Amino acid sequence: MAQDKRALRQHYLRLREAVTTDQRKAWNRALARHLTDFLTELAGRAAAPPTVAGYVAHRGEPDVAEALSAVAQKGWTVVYPKTNKAERTLTFFKANPSDTKAFEPGPFGILEPVAAEDAAVPGEEIDIVIVPGVAFSRDGVRLGYGGGYFDRWFADVNTHAVRVGVAWNLLLADDLPSAAHDVRVHDVVTEAGVVRCRPSR
Numbered sequence: 001m002a003q004d005k006r007a008l009r010q011h012y013l014r015l016r017e018a019v020t021t022d023q024r025k026a027w028n029r030a031l032a033r034h035l036t037d038f039l040t041e042l043a044g045r046a047a048a049p050p051t052v053a054g055y056v057a058h059r060g061e062p063d064v065a066e067a068l069s070a071v072a073q074k075g076w077t078v079v080y081p082k083t084n085k086a087e088r089t090l091t092f093f094k095a096n097p098s099d100t101k102a103f104e105p106g107p108f109g110i111l112e113p114v115a116a117e118d119a120a121v122p123g124e125e126i127d128i129v130i131v132p133g134v135a136f137s138r139d140g141v142r143l144g145y146g147g148g149y150f151d152r153w154f155a156d157v158n159t160h161a162v163r164v165g166v167a168w169n170l171l172l173a174d175d176l177p178s179a180a181h182d183v184r185v186h187d188v189v190t191e192a193g194v195v196r197c198r199p200s201r
């Protein structure tokens, strides 16, 4: 299984690396539209503006900044993970998606919220988690970089959050191996639209 996952990760990372900058730009524009619409749909008629967890794109991942700026403008709270490499944990902090000074490189070179005076946002307060991934299956199984960070966070935190995967359409698989600790996403947003991974909710 671990071997399986490693080979699959390598396969999908190669596919992702082969995407040209121009192609990525066009896909990012389409993705921003689908993601903004879908987040708005998820929020529905919620009484208060939701809190959404995002990420800063790394190594050819889809860029979710535009969608996050759009919902921030509507009063949503936007939080980002900070990685603790020694403990292999994530902690979420508020940051303004359009403020580049609010981010600094973390242990894997990914931009993370600067260690602000702001306290960490408790997991229970997060309504929607945008989950980055290397690949996703149509039924919501996620293949990440292999650190288990998000799986561990979902297992450790008492969360009601909707889990929204984001990936390029070419990184959607019919099937991916899934272990007991793998937490599935409810939906995956790509440049081609939204894939609903749950039969009903």
Ligand SMILES: Nc1nc2c(c(=O)[nH]1)N(C=O)[C@@H](CNc1ccc(C(=O)N[C@@H](CCC(=O)O)C(=O)O)cc1)CN2
Pocket (backbone or CB within 6 Å): 055, 056, 057, 058, 061, 081, 083, 090, 108, 110, 132, 133, 144, 145, 146, 147, 148, 149, 150
């Ligand atoms: N943009 C983004 N932010 C994210 C994640 C992500 O997948 N994408 N994460 C999702 O969990 C968390 C960070 N986890 C990560 C885990 C491993 C690697 C990584 O690149 N690992 C290298 C090995 C690096 C090393 O061990 O020094 C690799 O796989 O080649 C990156 C992020 C939180 N933030």
Ligand SMILES: Nc1ncnc2c1ncn2[C@@H]1O[C@H](COP(=O)(O)OP(=O)(O)OP(=O)(O)O)[C@@H](O)[C@H]1O
Pocket (backbone or CB within 6 Å): 005, 142, 143, 144, 145, 146, 147, 148, 149, 150, 151, 152, 153, 155, 156, 179, 181, 182
């Ligand atoms: N809830 C958990 N508690 C403890 N260890 C966990 C948990 N979830 C995952 N792990 C461990 O993390 C490691 C990586 O898991 P896996 O290969 O599923 O990562 P991934 O989902 O591809 O990566 P990532 O979540 O970092 O993007 C495995 O060794 C796994 O046992």
